[in-house]
Amino acid sequence: MFIKNLPHKTVERLSQYRRALLMILSKEKTHVFSHEIAQMLHITPVQVRRDLMLIGYSGNLRKGYDIKELIELIGKIIDSERGQRVAVVGLGNLGKAFISYFKGKRSKLSMIAAFDINPEKINRVFDGVPCYHINQLTDIIKQNNISIGIITVPSEQAPEIAESLVLSGIKGILNYTPKPLNVPAYVYLEEYDMITSLEKVAFFAKKNDERFK
Amino acid sequence: MFIKNLPHKTVERLSQYRRALLMILSKEKTHVFSHEIAQMLHITPVQVRRDLMLIGYSGNLRKGYDIKELIELIGKIIDSERGQRVAVVGLGNLGKAFISYFKGKRSKLSMIAAFDINPEKINRVFDGVPCYHINQLTDIIKQNNISIGIITVPSEQAPEIAESLVLSGIKGILNYTPKPLNVPAYVYLEEYDMITSLEKVAFFAKKNDERFK
DNA sequence: CTTTTATTGTTTATTTATTAACAATGATAA
DNA sequence: TTATCATTGTTAATAAATAAACAATAAAAG
Ligand SMILES: NC(=O)c1ccc[n+]([C@@H]2O[C@H](COP(=O)([O-])OP(=O)(O)OC[C@H]3O[C@@H](n4cnc5c(N)ncnc54)[C@H](O)[C@@H]3O)[C@@H](O)[C@H]2O)c1
Ligand SMILES: NC(=O)c1ccc[n+]([C@@H]2O[C@H](COP(=O)([O-])OP(=O)(O)OC[C@H]3O[C@@H](n4cnc5c(N)ncnc54)[C@H](O)[C@@H]3O)[C@@H](O)[C@H]2O)c1
Numbered sequence: 001m002f003i004k005n006l007p008h009k010t011v012e013r014l015s016q017y018r019r020a021l022l023m024i025l026s027k028e029k030t031h032v033f034s035h036e037i038a039q040m041l042h043i044t045p046v047q048v049r050r051d052l053m054l055i056g057y058s059g060n061l062r063k064g065y066d067i068k069e070l071i072e073l074i075g076k077i078i079d080s081e082r083g084q085r086v087a088v089v090g091l092g093n094l095g096k097a098f099i100s101y102f103k104g105k106r107s108k109l110s111m112i113a114a115f116d117i118n119p120e121k122i123n124r125v126f127d128g129v130p131c132y133h134i135n136q137l138t139d140i141i142k143q144n145n146i147s148i149g150i151i152t153v154p155s156e157q158a159p160e161i162a163e164s165l166v167l168s169g170i171k172g173i174l175n176y177t178p179k180p181l182n183v184p185a186y187v188y189l190e191e192y193d194m195i196t197s198l199e200k201v202a203f204f205a206k207k208n209d210e211r212f213k
Numbered sequence: 214m215f216i217k218n219l220p221h222k223t224v225e226r227l228s229q230y231r232r233a234l235l236m237i238l239s240k241e242k243t244h245v246f247s248h249e250i251a252q253m254l255h256i257t258p259v260q261v262r263r264d265l266m267l268i269g270y271s272g273n274l275r276k277g278y279d280i281k282e283l284i285e286l287i288g289k290i291i292d293s294e295r296g297q298r299v300a301v302v303g304l305g306n307l308g309k310a311f312i313s314y315f316k317g318k319r320s321k322l323s324m325i326a327a328f329d330i331n332p333e334k335i336n337r338v339f340d341g342v343p344c345y346h347i348n349q350l351t352d353i354i355k356q357n358n359i360s361i362g363i364i365t366v367p368s369e370q371a372p373e374i375a376e377s378l379v380l381s382g383i384k385g386i387l388n389y390t391p392k393p394l395n396v397p398a399y400v401y402l403e404e405y406d407m408i409t410s411l412e413k414v415a416f417f418a419k420k421n422d423e424r425f426k
Numbered sequence: 427c428t429t430t431t432a433t434t435g436t437t438t439a440t441t442t443a444t445t446a447a448c449a450a451t452g453a454t455a456a
Numbered sequence: 457t458t459a460t461c462a463t464t465g466t467t468a469a470t471a472a473a474t475a476a477a478c479a480a481t482a483a484a485a486g
Contacts, residue, residue, distance in 0.1 A: 008413075009473065015412040019391055033433075040393050042402075045433095046475060053435060061434055061481055078412060080419045086411070093313055097306035098407060105408055109415055148418055150411070172418025174411055178232055180253050188417040189255075190410055194311060195318055197403055198299070198363070198387055199228040199291060200221075202322055204401040205361055205385025206293045222443065246463075258463095259445060266465060274451050274464055 001076040003055055010051045011078060016041055017048070018074045021067050033064035079108035085146040089161050090153030091116040091131050094176055098150060099127050112144050134161075141168040148172045155179040214289040216268055223264045224291060229254055230261070231287045234280050246277035292321035298359040302374050303366030304329040304344050307389055311363060312340050325357050347374075354381040361385045368392040 006014075020040045024032065034045040034052075052065070055077050059065040088095045091114045102111055114131040116122060121131045132140055140146070149165040151158055155177040162181040165173060172188040175181050183189050219227075233253045237245065247258040247265075265278070268290050272278040301308045304327045315324055327344040329335060335346045345353055353359070362378040364371055368390040375394040378386060385401040388394050396402050 007472070011416050012409060012413055015409040016393075016406070019406065019409065020393065023392070035433090042393065042395075044475065047473090049433095049435065050474085059434060062432080062483060064433080078416045080415065084415050084419065086415075093306070093310035097310045100306055101407065102411075106412070109411065147422070148411070148415055171422050172414040174414050179236070180229075180233065180255065182255075186421055188414055188421050190414045192405070192410060193229070193232065194314065196225060196228040196232065197405060198315075198322065198361070199319070200225055201385040201387045201401055201403045202293065202297050202299075202361055203224050203291045204221075206297065208399055208401050209360070209384050220442070248463090257445065260443090262463095262465065263444085272464060275453060275462085277463080 001073075003077060006054060006077070010054055013041070013043070013047070013051055014055070014074050014078050017051070018071055018078075021071050021074075025067055025071070030067060031060065031063040031065060032067050032070075034059070036064070075108065083108045083110060084148055085110050085112045085144055086148045086150065087111075087113045087115065087141060087146045088129070088150045088152060089115045089134070089137070089165070090151065090157075091118075091121050091126060092152060092154075095150070095152040096126060098152065099129050103127050109148075112146055113140050115140075137164050138168040141165070141170065146170065148174070150174045150176065151181075152176050214286075216290060219267060219290070223267055226254070226256070226260070226264055227268070227287050227291050230264070231284055231291075234284050234287075238280055238284070243280060244273065244276040244278060245280050245283075247272070249277070288321065296321045296323060297361055298323050298325045298357055299361045299363065300324075300326040300328065300354060300359045301342070301363045301365060302328045302347070302350070302378070303364065303370075304331075304334050304339065305365060305367075308363070308365040309339060311365065312342050316340050322361075325359055326353050328353075350377050351381040354378070354383065359383065361387070363387045363389065364394075365389050 017037060020037065021032070034048040037048045038045040052059070055073060057065070057070060057073050086109055088099060088111070095114060099111060099114065111129050114126060114129050115134045115137050116131055117134050122133045124131055147170060149170045151161055151173060153161055158175065158177040158179040159181060162173060162175070162183060166183055166187055170187065173181070173183060173190070175189065175191045178193045178195070180191060181189060230250060233250065234245070247261040250261045251258040265272070268286060270278070270283060270286050299322055301312060301324070308327060312324060312327065324342050327339060327342050328347045328350050329344055330347050334344045337344055360383060362383045364374055364386060366374055371388065371390040371392040372394060375386060375388070375396060379396055379400055383400065386394070386396060386403070388402065388404045391406045391408070393404060394402060
């Protein structure tokens, strides 16, 4: 299903809606109101309704939104029909943590391979994901049609890894190293640094503290 | 140093500017132009100059910005003068990864304690950070004046941990579990889920792929 | 029946964030 | 000396994101 120009923030929230809905799905409830979704995610009900309007979903005036239906529709919008394959480059603390967290979470995204240079990790399987030597990167990516790469190598190595990923035909990169990368425009790049998040929390915690004291 | 109402995004970028500047500091250069900072972070030079204007920093028309001076000023704005203390709750894959990454990174943020329930982890030291039993949480936090908590316990435990943190007087929480939390308004809460990031990358990678093909 | 109520869906307004435009500067070159 | 240049600092314009406003609806209550 195609909807043109979905705002970035809406895409993020759709993922969050689905996550939250999957969490409450078990609990016998079949429907949910916009204000319930809103409360779970600390946003306003209007925001929720607006997002759902953008993806063309209609709820029931009295019962709210059908949870199962909505989960399915979000899938149709944000997932790729044929699925997308993912690889992790750098199987250290963070790479392993990611793989263990990801396991069994999303059916349309499959974690296909990990890469490292450490001989102790190569040719072993971690949480169901085989680890290959980094020099097999291009081959494995092309063979398996992997389109998304997660970078969790030491930051100095990140630029060359990014370059290899791009040359291997990857379409999206999630970079967890603090080293900002350069990739061509046709590759979608998302960067995240935990320390920046922590510093942001520290800043606003300090500010709140002054304000509320 | 106080500057009222710094935009959220600017605070994030200030942290990123500092990170990038620290990285190039070694390389003999003493000054940097706005377009150089911009290129490193994939933003526009105007954005950089605007942010620096907001914090009242002036560069040299011919040489650009003094790297050391700027790093220092950013510190004066976003760091707390007396420092802030941080604790990690849940010393599993992600908690350990965070601690090992954080080690030695920021002088004004100190990682003081970790908490867990697993007896094998309690009373041991990980990367310089002592791990305590979760039932000591309030005591340790109050004794050490810890004001920021990072939550990396299994998601089902997250709500009760958040509540304990709040009751212990914490001022900011960084939640890495996929369970959205509720905290009072005087506590700053930041939530991050890796799978949402991955899904966002997957969505825009797919979209780019259609557009550029 | 009629009114009240709680909700959705959508338009309009507001706020926040980004980008464009351009004057000011001062070094360098003509 | 005067013009050119690349840069900063700031204001003005645009775009993106959020929130407010409110009509429409249908169930429930009176
Ligand atoms: N640990 C965290 O929470 C965290 C958080 C944010 C960012 N980071 C960043 O993520 C990166 C990884 O962190 P980590 O704690 O997992 O580090 P780590 O040292 O535990 O893991 C890095 C892994 O990459 C492998 N590696 C090294 N060079 C490689 C190469 N050329 N090709 C393939 N693999 C290679 C290493 O063998 C190791 O297994 C670092 O850049 C760090 O800055 C980590
Ligand atoms: N691994 C990742 O990359 C990743 C990414 C995003 C989010 N998460 C989330 O972060 C959380 C932790 O992930 P993980 O991979 O580190 O899991 P993990 O199981 O390795 O670690 C959890 C730790 O919390 C401890 N714990 C359990 N109950 C506790 C309690 N009541 N008090 C204190 N400690 C307690 C456990 O003993 C364990 O050491 C999970 O909720 C996961 O969903 C993980």
